[in-house]
Amino acid sequence: MKDAFGLPQSLLVLGGTSEIALATARRLIARRTRTVWLAGRPSPGLDEAAEQLRGLGAVVRTVAFDALDPAAHEDALGKVFAEGDVDMVLLAFGTLGDQAHDERDPEAAVRVAQTNYTGAVSAGLVCASALQAQGHGSLVVLSSVAGERARRANFIYGSSKAGLDAFAQGLGDALYGTGVHVMVVRPGFVRTRMTAGLPQAPLATTPEAVAAAVELGLRRRAETVWVPGALRVVMSALRHLPRGLFRRLPV
Numbered sequence: 001m002k003d004a005f006g007l008p009q010s011l012l013v014l015g016g017t018s019e020i021a022l023a024t025a026r027r028l029i030a031r032r033t034r035t036v037w038l039a040g041r042p043s044p045g046l047d048e049a050a051e052q053l054r055g056l057g058a059v060v061r062t063v064a065f066d067a068l069d070p071a072a073h074e075d076a077l078g079k080v081f082a083e084g085d086v087d088m089v090l091l092a093f094g095t096l097g098d099q100a101h102d103e104r105d106p107e108a109a110v111r112v113a114q115t116n117y118t119g120a121v122s123a124g125l126v127c128a129s130a131l132q133a134q135g136h137g138s139l140v141v142l143s144s145v146a147g148e149r150a151r152r153a154n155f156i157y158g159s160s161k162a163g164l165d166a167f168a169q170g171l172g173d174a175l176y177g178t179g180v181h182v183m184v185v186r187p188g189f190v191r192t193r194m195t196a197g198l199p200q201a202p203l204a205t206t207p208e209a210v211a212a213a214v215e216l217g218l219r220r221r222a223e224t225v226w227v228p229g230a231l232r233v234v235m236s237a238l239r240h241l242p243r244g245l246f247r248r249l250p251v
């Protein structure tokens, strides 16, 4: 069960090697999280991530999970919930793709959309239903500012995050009053392997800063969290810029 401050004892991470998710897991283990499930594509990286969290004192198990295989989600994630209550699910999987390449390779573009959007629809619904059955818990969804307004430079990723964000907001409304809380987290540019090699954007931040914002959001039972917080205002302005002007911005 969560404590009086909304922090979880048990955590399920979807996308178990995500740098943002692991920073969040480390922070929550330092508070009161004792059990962690890392769901992800089996790899040495997933095993290493589990080992690192064990070193911090948590009981950590891994489970095979592929966002691109929605037919398997019910079984894979059902196994986790069958072992005991999960206080928090962190939906952290995602892929940036390669916009320039993917514009010429529609199948690759579809893989981005299927990972980030339809994979999340499936996994999100499976987890939402399990959380609802136990009567409590938080589903924390890593969306992105990229979904707030599609940019020329990454509209394939951006549109998939827009879909994910709208889905998560709707799911949060559907679960309102059930004891299950959905929190949409919209980071800007975070320095992780996902953005390695890209020119750093203004207001760039770190996985640890996202983790801190997630903790604060849980304590406040927030529905939306921007990281850094200033992006809420920046994106609100950018969202309302006329198309012709927005198109010319070097973003």
Ligand SMILES: NC(=O)c1ccc[n+]([C@@H]2O[C@H](COP(=O)([O-])OP(=O)(O)OC[C@H]3O[C@@H](n4cnc5c(N)ncnc54)[C@H](OP(=O)(O)O)[C@@H]3O)[C@@H](O)[C@H]2O)c1
Residues within 6 Å of the ligand: 014, 015, 016, 017, 018, 019, 020, 021, 040, 041, 043, 045, 065, 066, 067, 068, 091, 092, 093, 094, 095, 096, 115, 142, 143, 144, 145, 186, 187, 188, 189, 190, 191, 192, 193, 194, 195
């Ligand atoms: N970094 C940023 O600037 C930024 C900004 C805003 C939002 N976000 C979002 O935050 C989340 C975490 O990103 P991150 O920065 O921590 O990146 P990351 O370290 O590259 O993590 C991405 C995660 O997604 C997993 N993944 C990719 N395809 C998958 C699939 N088909 N099935 C299961 N897992 C899959 C990866 O697993 P493998 O190890 O198997 O590849 C990895 O665990 C993503 O949703 C990302 O879109 C990131």
